[in-house]
């Protein structure tokens with residue numbers, strides 16, 4: 515999936531890419547790790563109130579790894595949504611606007 519390169523910095527949502535392309539590779543790696551942690555926290559917070567209408571379970575969102583794609587100036591990552599059933603997983607994915 516392609517993660518919207520938005521994360522919370524000092525209380526404000528910012529796009530990651532405007533400055534990411536000015537950074538050294540090792541700094542980008544550090545930023546990517548920060549994006550991963552921030553995105554996961556943000557996503558988990560966003561889905562925290564959601565419960566499966568049928569099973570009344572909560573979902574868990576995990577970013578597995580994240581990479582900066584220099585050509586497109588975006589962060590890409592794999593993710594996992596742990597839910598009780600596929601229907602609820604679809605709801606959670608829609609809530610997060612991820613594909």
Ligand SMILES: [Zn+2]
Nearest residue numbers: 566569598599
């Ligand atoms: Zn369910």
